[in-house]
Amino acid sequence: MTTESALRHEITVVLKDKTGFHTRTAAVFSRRAGAFDCSIRVRQPNKKEADGKSMLGLMSLGVKTNVPITIAAEGPGAEEAVAALSELVENDFGVES
Amino acid sequence: MKTLKGIAASSGTVIGPAHILEKRIPIVEKRMAVDSSHEWRRVQGALAGVSDSLQKLEENCERRRNKDAAEIIASNAQFLADPELRTVIREYIDNQHTNAEWAVQKGFEFSLGLLAGQEDEYLQARGKDLAEISRQVLSALNGGSEQPAEVPRTPFVVIAGSLSFCDLAALDESLLLGICLAQGSDNDHALILARSAGIPAVISLGDDVFSISNDEVVLVDGNHGLIHMDVDRNALVTLQDQMRPEISGQGMFRLDPFSPAATRDGLTIQVMANISTLRTAHAAYEAGADGVGLLRTECLFAGRANVPLEEDQARAYQEICNLFRGKEVTIRLFDVGSDKPVFGLVSPHERNPALGLRGIRFCLAEPEKLLKPQIRSILRAGGKCKLRILLPMVSAASEISAFKKVFDECRQEMSLSSSSAAGRIQIGIMIEVPSAAVMADRMAQEVDFFSIGTNDLTQYLYAVDRTNSSLANFPGREDNALLRLIEQVIKAAHDHGKIVGLCGEWGQNPVNLALLVGLGIDEISVNSSFVGTAKMLIGALDSDEMQRLARKALGQSDIRKIRELIQQRLARD
16 A cells, blocks of 8 residues: 555445435535545545535535445545544434534 | 415414514625735635624524524534635635625625536525525625614514525524515425424415515415415404314414413413504404403593593593493503693603603592593493403502592592492502502402503513613513512402403513413403414413413522423424
8 A cells, every 4th residue: 555545545435314415414524524634525426526525515416315425535634534424424414523 | 355375385374463574685896806815804704704693693593492493504604614615705806806795796606506506406495595694794794794683572473585594593483473475485494494393384475475564464374375464353253264174283373363262271361452542442353352451541642732522532432342342441541641741731840750740640630630531431431341440550559549539529420320330330450560569469459450561560670761772681571570579469369359460561472471371360461463372372371381380480580491491382382
């Protein structure tokens, strides 16, 4: 594993919220993503991608329920960011701490 | 009757006075700005300012235990931090050298474009939330935060073009009876909240909705998407019959303004009206008032240069009396003083008119010119109702005996026996001076009924001038000194088998009304526009439960917690 790849992490998770990315879920996700220094991108397979720190960007993806999304982070704290954000999605954006 | 057709957005039926919500849309001009960094600082300041005000709103909602609204506000505040939005705004300022306002407008237009491109109707509706945030940022740029619109303090139906989540959060939802919108969409956050709170709503009514005027009584039918205006008595009864199957089981919003109000456990409470003119007398009758709890006679003849003639007075009283056939009509003697001189009567200059020659003191000081003609007119009025005389501003029992002496003289002069219809007129006093409240047990032996006047009683009890705006937020509203005094007055009256009512603004708050039911009030007199609502509220209450809560409230120095408890109880229905 090169240094470069060590700074880039990604994971694919299924978004279970019944409305997909909407106001609350996008706000919760982008707020959490904004706490990390690394860049965070979110994409649907074979579709456009968005800045994970942008609530608008996430909402504009039009992610519906039960759709897999890929969270990719690059830069300092990337591994931790991917872990935290995927956990958030898998827990259905339940509790924001 | 006039009916507007729209789309049903939240089910339920309710009747109440209209409150029109007005909103300013900021106008944005494009200008060139040389100092880009200054413009960007202005944008940052405005974004932070709106963020702060949204946070306050969120905290307010949390305090009112409205978690849904708090969460929606918190989520929407996140738009302000959006890097894409900020990037677009920054580009307009740095590259095109525009003013902050133009850049903000363009930034939000771009953001709206991202959402409008969605097929999902739900996401499209989110554009309205964004437009609300944009409006707030622009008005923050144009000289600070917006003056909050005046919020009604009694229950109301809101009339607006559209209703943002912020508008709804800024209103006190315990007072919000229904929603009528010119535009609006099912997916608006405000309507999602309305449905979860069980507030009936009708949307897409078009601009016709603005033909409704402030305080006009409207009927919101959230089941069929209809708004009824100019509803007369017969039509209401018909509508009520049509709706009954749907509204049964909806507890709180029982639509039955013409039958007496009774709690769930069958305790009847008279809901009467405060009236000042013949016009308001008709409005009170149409609204289904069980009688007149307060006729302000000084208002009925306002503007006269002389004391109104006995004939004129008798005719006016009779007309009102005939309207309320078989019911109680309470005529309050002229409540005048040096602060409101009337009928060309000369009163001495007073340094403190609120504590001066007012009410019954004034009447007794002018027995020939003022008091006797009024008593004789009332005795002559007769009519089909049960007349009652109410003495304003009584502070000592001796005033009652002084009045009775004059009253008996008039009766003898007119050769009326005490057993005749006119002779049986009941006599009561306003409890609005603390000394009368303290001596209520003594006073109760002298009269047939009490009417607690909370407007003056509050100001005399707390020594707070009700016209002094710097005391507008005086914490007395939350304190229970008034509540304790009311409880003592009710108990003193009941101990002597006398009736107690309450007139005044205090009783027009749903929580206070619930507390009064708990304390065993017999009558409540309110503005016509609140009569229907008061009956619905009473119909949703359980008197035993309210009695327990009222007892609990009496034992605490700060009754805010009990208020919250009752508010939640009311909201649950």
